[in-house]
Amino acid sequence: MYEVxxxxxxxxxxxxxxxxxxxxxxxxxxxxxxEKIWFxxxxxxxxxxxxxxxxxxxxxxxxxxxxxxxxxxxAAIIDPDHLYxxxxxxxxxxxxxxxxxxxxxxxxxxxxxxxxxxxxxVSFKKLMESPAVRKAREKGVxxxxxxxxxxxxxxxxxxxxxxxxxxxxxxxVERVIVDLVEKALNKEDLPAYIYVGPHDSPSxxxxxxxxxxxxxxxxxxxxxxxxGCRFCSVTNKPLRFIPISKIIEEVRVNVRNGVTGAxxxxxxxxxxxxxxxxxxxxxxxxxxxxVTKEIGEKGSLAWSHVSLSAVKYAEEEYGLxxxxxxxxxxxxxxxxxxxxxxxxxxxxELAKKIMYAKSAPYPPEKWPEVVEDAFSIMxxxxxxxxxxxxxxxxxxxSEDLVKTVELLDRLKPYRSVIIPMFxxxxxxxxxxxxxxxxxxKPEHIDVLLKCFYHTLHWAEEIMKKYYMxxxxxxxxxxxxxxxxxxxxxxxxxxxxxxxYRLKQ
Amino acid sequence: xxxxxxxxxxxxINIVVAYRGKLGxxxxxxxxxxxxRAAASTRKYRIVLHVFSDRDxxxxxxxxxxxxxxxxxxxxxxxxxxxxxxxFAKLLKLLEKSRYRAYVLLQRDLEDLAKDVSTRNLELHII
Numbered sequence: 365m366y367e368v369x370x371x372x373x374x375x376x377x378x379x380x381x382x383x384x385x386x387x388x389x390x391x392x393x394x395x396x397x398x399e400k401i402w403f404x405x406x407x408x409x410x411x412x413x414x415x416x417x418x419x420x421x422x423x424x425x426x427x428x429x430x431x432x433x434x435x436x437x438x439a440a441i442i443d444p445d446h447l448y449x450x451x452x453x454x455x456x457x458x459x460x461x462x463x464x465x466x467x468x469x470x471x472x473x474x475x476x477x478x479x480x481x482x483x484x485x486v487s488f489k490k491l492m493e494s495p496a497v498r499k500a501r502e503k504g505v506x507x508x509x510x511x512x513x514x515x516x517x518x519x520x521x522x523x524x525x526x527x528x529x530x531x532x533x534x535x536x537v538e539r540v541i542v543d544l545v546e547k548a549l550n551k552e553d554l555p556a557y558i559y560v561g562p563h564d565s566p567s568x569x570x571x572x573x574x575x576x577x578x579x580x581x582x583x584x585x586x587x588x589x590x591x592g593c594r595f596c597s598v599t600n601k602p603l604r605f606i607p608i609s610k611i612i613e614e615v616r617v618n619v620r621n622g623v624t625g626a627x628x629x630x631x632x633x634x635x636x637x638x639x640x641x642x643x644x645x646x647x648x649x650x651x652x653x654x655v656t657k658e659i660g661e662k663g664s665l666a667w668s669h670v671s672l673s674a675v676k677y678a679e680e681e682y683g684l685x686x687x688x689x690x691x692x693x694x695x696x697x698x699x700x701x702x703x704x705x706x707x708x709x710x711x712x713e714l715a716k717k718i719m720y721a722k723s724a725p726y727p728p729e730k731w732p733e734v735v736e737d738a739f740s741i742m743x744x745x746x747x748x749x750x751x752x753x754x755x756x757x758x759x760x761x762s763e764d765l766v767k768t769v770e771l772l773d774r775l776k777p778y779r780s781v782i783i784p785m786f787x788x789x790x791x792x793x794x795x796x797x798x799x800x801x802x803x804x805k806p807e808h809i810d811v812l813l814k815c816f817y818h819t820l821h822w823a824e825e826i827m828k829k830y831y832m833x834x835x836x837x838x839x840x841x842x843x844x845x846x847x848x849x850x851x852x853x854x855x856x857x858x859x860x861x862x863x864y865r866l867k868q
Numbered sequence: 869x870x871x872x873x874x875x876x877x878x879x880x881i882n883i884v885v886a887y888r889g890k891l892g893x894x895x896x897x898x899x900x901x902x903x904x905r906a907a908a909s910t911r912k913y914r915i916v917l918h919v920f921s922d923r924d925x926x927x928x929x930x931x932x933x934x935x936x937x938x939x940x941x942x943x944x945x946x947x948x949x950x951x952x953x954x955x956f957a958k959l960l961k962l963l964e965k966s967r968y969r970a971y972v973l974l975q976r977d978l979e980d981l982a983k984d985v986s987t988r989n990l991e992l993h994i995i
Contacts, residue, residue, distance in 0.1 A: 518933050521926045535943075539875040552871040553947070555916075557929065559936065561943035563913040564876060600940050789937070 416446020
C-alpha cells in the first residue's frame with residue numbers, strides 16, 4: 365500500500381488500443397456518437413494488477429514515480445478506477461496531465477468550434493469529483509498537480525480551490541519533487557505555485573530510468589529543441605541527449621512488462637546526436653540499431669516528432685531517411701512509421717517572424733519548398749506524417765493564410781493527415797491573446813476546409829492499407845469509419861449552407 | 869517558520885508583496901521592474917514571491933498571472949499569507965535573518981506595516 369499515489373484521468377491512463385493516434389479523439393467532444401462509446405474508442409481502460417497499478421502509464425508520470433521510488437518513498441502510479449484501494453495509506457496524491465482543462469491544442473479548437481466540452485476535460489473533472497478523490501481530500505491528503513498542462517490551473521482558480529489542490533508545479537520537476545513531496549508528507553506549508561525555469565532543469569544524470577512500462581512504449585531520447593520557435597514551450601529548455609544505454613534500459617523495462625513497441629520521443633527525433641540543427645547519420649543509426657534489436661521485427665516503432673527541415677537535410681545530404689527506414693524500421697510486420705510534424709504556416713513572411721529557425725539550415729524564405737520536399741521524401745519512404753498548422757498566430761495576415769492554402773494544394777499528392785489548430789499562447793508568446801471561433805476570417809475557413817478534405821481523403825487510404833489492420837481492431841475501425849462518414853456529411857451540410865448564404 | 873524548498877527557493881530573490889483589493893497595473897509593473905532589477909544585480913534566477921493579500925483564497929493568482937506568463941527565464945515559487953501585521957512581521961523577521969537581500973513591495977495604504985521593515989537587508993518600495 366502506498367503513501368504517495370500518482371494518477372491521472374482515463375483519457376491519459378490508456379494505451380488507446382495500442383494506437384497512439386486514437387488518443388487524439390479524447391481532445392474533442394463526443395460528436396454524433398454516445399459519450400461512452402467515444403470514451404471506449406479514444407481511451408479504453410488499461411490492464412492493472414491487484415493493487416490497481418497499471419501495466420502502462422503516461423511516461424511523464426512514470427518519470428516522477430521513478431524519482432520518488434529511488435528516493436525511498438512508498439510511491440506508485442495507480443489507475444484512476446482503483447484509487448479507493450489506497451485511501452487507508454495515501455497521504456499525498458500527485459496528478460499529471462498534458463491538458464487538464466482542454467485549453468491546449470487541439471482541444472481548445474474543437475471546444476471553440478463545437479461549443480461542447482472535450483472529453484479530456486469531462487474526464488478529468490469526473491476524476492476530481494470521484495468518491496475516491498473526494499474522500500482523500502476529506503481525510504487531508506495533500507494534492508499536487510504537475511505536468512505539461514499545469515499552466516491551465518491558473519485559469520481555473522475556482523476548481524483549484526474547490527478541489528483543494530495544494531500546489532501546482534510547472535516545468536521539469538526532477539530536482540524539486542522529492543523535497544516537495546517530503547514537505548507535503550510532513551504537513552509543512554507548501555507554495556501554491558511553482559515554475560521550474562531552465563536554470564533548474566535536471567542534467568542527464570538526474571533524469572531517472574522509468575520503473576514500469578510507458579504508454580505504447582514511449583521513451584525519451586532527448587529534451588529541449590534548438591529551433592527557438594516563439595509559440596513553443598519546449599524550446600525554453602536546454603538541449604540534452606539521453607545516452608543510448610539509458611534509452612535501451614527503458615525499452616527493456618517496457619519489453620519486460622509486455623510492451624514490445626517503442627515510440628522514440630523528442631521534439632525532433634532526427635536531431636538526436638545532431639550538430640545544432642543538422643542531423644548526423646552515426647548517432648541516429650546507432651540508436652535505431654539498438655532499439656530495433658530490443659523490440660525485434662514485430663514490435664511497432666514510431667517517432668514522436670520530426671522537423672521537416674531535418675527530414676529534407678538528412679535525406680538530401682546523406683540519404684539517411686531512406687537508410688533508416690530500409691535498414692532498421694521497415695520489416696514484414698512494420699510497414700510504415702507514424703510521426704507528428706509541424707507545418708504551422710505556408711507563409712515565409714510569418715515563418716520569419718515566429719519560427720525563424722524552423723526551416724534551418726535552409727532560410728525561412730524557402731519554408732514552403734522545405735515542407736513540400738519533406739512530404740515527398742516521407743511519402744516515398746512509408747512515413748505517415750500527422751501535420752499541424754496554427755491558425756491565428758500573432759501578426760498573421762490574410763496574405764499569410766492565402767499562402768498556407770497554396771501550400772496545402774501542393775501537398776495534395778502526399779499521404780498525410782493535416783490538423784489545423786487554433787493558436788494557444790505558449791512559449792515566448794504565452795502572454796498573447798487566444799485565438800477563438802469569433803476571430804475566424806473567410807481565409808481561415810478556406811484553410812480549415814482544405815485540411816479537412818485532405819485528411820479525409822488520406823485517412824481512408826491509410827486505414828485501408830496501413831492502420832488498424834489487426835483483426836481485434838475491427839470494431840474500432842468500424843466506429844472510426846462511421847465517425848468519418850458522419851463528420852463528412854455534417855461538414856458538407858455546413859459548407860452548402862455557407863455557399864448559399866454567400867450567393868445571397 | 870517557512871520550510872524552504874532547497875532546490876527552488878534556496879539562493880533565491882525573495883520579494884514580499886502586500887496589498888489590499890487588487891494589485892493593479894501599477895503594482896504589477898513595479899513588481900516586474902523590481903524582479904528584473906533584483907535579478908540583474910544579484911545574478912540569481914530564482915524568485916520567491918511572498919504574497920500578503922486580503923483577496924479570497926487563490927484570487928491573488930489572478931493578479932499575478934501576467935507576471936507568471938511574462939516569465940520564461942526565472943524559477944518562481946509563490947507563497948501566500950493572511951494579510952495581518954503579525955504574519956507580516958513574522959515573515960520579515962525570518963527574511964532578515966537570512967543572508968540574502970529581500971525586497972518588500974507595499975501598497976501605500978498599508979504603509980503602517982513598513983514600521984516593521986528594517987533597512988538592514990530589506991529594501992522597501994511603496995506602490
